[in-house]
Amino acid sequence: MDIQTAQSTLPNPILRVLYLAFELGQQQYKLGFTTGLGQQPRIRTITARDVAALQREIQLACQRFSLPETTAVLSCYEAGRDGFWLHRFLQAQGIANLIVDSASIEVNRRARRTKTDRLDAGKLLTMLIRYHLGEHQVWRIVNVPEAEVEDSRHLHRELASLKRDRTRHINRIKGWLTGQGVSMLVDKDFLNQLGKQRMWNGQSLPANLRIRLEREFERMELVNHHIELLDTQRRKLVRTSDQPCVAQVRQLLRLRGIGFNSAWLFVMEFFSWRAYRNRREIGALAGLTPTPFQSGNTNQEQGISKAGNRHIRALAIEIAWCWLQFQPTSELSLWYQKRFGHGSSRVRRIGIVALARRLLIELWRYLETNQPPPGAVLSPS
Numbered sequence: 126m127d128i129q130t131a132q133s134t135l136p137n138p139i140l141r142v143l144y145l146a147f148e149l150g151q152q153q154y155k156l157g158f159t160t161g162l163g164q165q166p167r168i169r170t171i172t173a174r175d176v177a178a179l180q181r182e183i184q185l186a187c188q189r190f191s192l193p194e195t196t197a198v199l200s201c202y203e204a205g206r207d208g209f210w211l212h213r214f215l216q217a218q219g220i221a222n223l224i225v226d227s228a229s230i231e232v233n234r235r236a237r238r239t240k241t242d243r244l245d246a247g248k249l250l251t252m253l254i255r256y257h258l259g260e261h262q263v264w265r266i267v268n269v270p271e272a273e274v275e276d277s278r279h280l281h282r283e284l285a286s287l288k289r290d291r292t293r294h295i296n297r298i299k300g301w302l303t304g305q306g307v308s309m310l311v312d313k314d315f316l317n318q319l320g321k322q323r324m325w326n327g328q329s330l331p332a333n334l335r336i337r338l339e340r341e342f343e344r345m346e347l348v349n350h351h352i353e354l355l356d357t358q359r360r361k362l363v364r365t366s367d368q369p370c371v372a373q374v375r376q377l378l379r380l381r382g383i384g385f386n387s388a389w390l391f392v393m394e395f396f397s398w399r400a401y402r403n404r405r406e407i408g409a410l411a412g413l414t415p416t417p418f419q420s421g422n423t424n425q426e427q428g429i430s431k432a433g434n435r436h437i438r439a440l441a442i443e444i445a446w447c448w449l450q451f452q453p454t455s456e457l458s459l460w461y462q463k464r465f466g467h468g469s470s471r472v473r474r475i476g477i478v479a480l481a482r483r484l485l486i487e488l489w490r491y492l493e494t495n496q497p498p499p500g501a502v503l504s505p506s
Contacts, residue, residue, distance in 0.1 A: 135221050136197035138258050143192055145183065145220075146249035147202035147211070148242040149173070157246030158186040162254050166247050176214060183220075201253045203227045204267045212269055223253070228432070229265035274398040277370070281389055284355045285436075287348050294345035298338055305330060315342055359389065370397035373492050380488075380497065381504045382451030387444050395437050395485075396492055404486040412438045413482040429478060441481040448484055455500035457483055 136142050141160060148155035150173060158167040167186055171178040187196055200215055201223040215222040230252065232238065255263045295311050302309060306325035309318060319338060322330055330338075363374055363385075370392055377388035401407055408414045412433030418425050431438065449458050457480060465476025487498035497503060 135257060136199055141192060141196060142257065143183070143186060143190065143196050143198045144250055144253050144257070145186075145198055145200035146246045146253055147200065148246040148249070149202055149205065149207050149211075150242065151206075154179070155242040155246045156182055157243075157250045158182075158190070159250050159254070160190050160192070162251070166250050168243050168246060180218070197221070199223075199253065199257055201225055201249055201256075203230070203249070209269050209272075209275065213272070223256070224267040224269060225249070225252075226265040226267055231263075268399060270398050278393055280355060280359060281393055284352065284359070287352050287355070291345060291348045291352065294341055294348065298341055298345070301334060301338060301341075305334070311342070311345070360385070363389075373397055376492060376495070377488065379503045380452075380491070381502045382447045383444065384447075387440055390436065390440055391488065392492075394434060396489060401489060404489075407486050407489050408482045410434060410437075411441055411482065411485055413441070413478060413485070437485075438481075441485050442477060445477050445481040445484055448480070452498075452501050454502070455498055457487065457498060457500075459500070 144159050144161075146157040148157070152173055154171050154173050154175075156169045156171060156179070158169070159165075167189055169182050169186075171182060183198060184194065186192075187194055198220045199222075200220055202211065202225070204224050204226055209224070212222050212224055230248070252263050298311050298315075299308075302322070307322050307330070309315070309322060316339060319330070319335065324330060329335075362368075362371055363378075373392045373396060374388045377383050377391060378385065383391075395410070399410075401410075405414070409430070410433045412429060412431040412435065414430050414432075416427040416430050418427050448455070449461060452458055460483075461476055461480045465473050465479075468476070484498075491497055
């Protein structure tokens with residue numbers, strides 16, 4: 126559900142509405158109810174994830190405010206650990222719900238401020254009413270993916286997590302060896318070579334350390350096995366699946382300089398499940414938009430916002446460097462070389478961020494129109 130759909134499904138502000146704000150915790154949910162500004166909110170506490178108690182409290186709130194049972198309910202909660210299940214439950218109950226980006230909620234700028242779950246629920250209620258009455262810039266609404274889209278992300282996110290785990294295992298092994306004055310490769314022949322290693326004084330590795338190294342290597346091998354299984358599954362999907370998102374992956378793979386991992390991540394995390402209206406939304410979601418600071422005679426640039434998907438942002442910058450290498454004759458590469466190519470190392474690094482943003486926009490247009498970026502070379506089929 127995109128932001129425009131969320132706004133169009135909100136109840137009419139002219140009619141009486143029951144406003145509901147959640148402050149979600151691991152053990153308890155704090156509920157705040159009201160019918161308008163200036164009214165003392167009704168605060169109630171229920172056990173976390175107790176949907177029967179939630180429905181009962183909504184009915185009691187309608188009675189407390191003398192509202193009919195058919196009164197429209199508008200709710201909100203902050204994005205976090207609970208994810209989207211509560212949103213989907215509320216939508217199934219006919220309740221218009223909004224998930225709010227926590228970083229977009231305004232707070233008191235004093236060094237010390239009072240903060241409790243009760244006050245947080247009241248603050249959310251006030252901002253919810255302001256949003257419902259038309260002040261849509263009061264916060265930012267999270268775009269909720271479909272359940273199938275959310276499920277499709279597990280494959281590449283688990284793969285990324287396993288690769289991080291593998292790096293940790295390798296770093297532990299190398300660290301323990303370095304502490305004894307030993308340096309060796311951590312490869313498939315590691316266990317065979319381990320017995321031949323000698324410390325700084327020519328003695329064999331201590332028995333307990335060697336046992337620990339062997340166990341750590343076995344855990345790393347299990348991680349490698351899972352990585353191979355997931356990678357095989359993903360490549361099989363690209364070859365055989367007829368899903369539209371997988372077709373987009375195959376389309377990106379036609380571009381020279383776009384590899385398998387980057388094509389999959391670009392599509393599954395960024396392009397396949399959102400309907401972008403313009404190039405500004407592309408840059409904003411990737412966190413690659415500028416943040417100027419202007420006040421009186423002060424005029425300075427604070428760098429990119431970094432408010433979007435950090436995985437996509439890091440990948441886009443990495444692929445921008447690859448684009449210069451594998452697509453040197455494209456218009457994007459020529460633009461970069463003309464504007465930043467002869468500058469210092471710092472200037473080139475600043476320029477690559479600008480190139481990453483423009484490249485994301487061109488990839489979006491390529492997926493929408495099937496027209497490659499100007500001057501780009503396609504890989505042989």
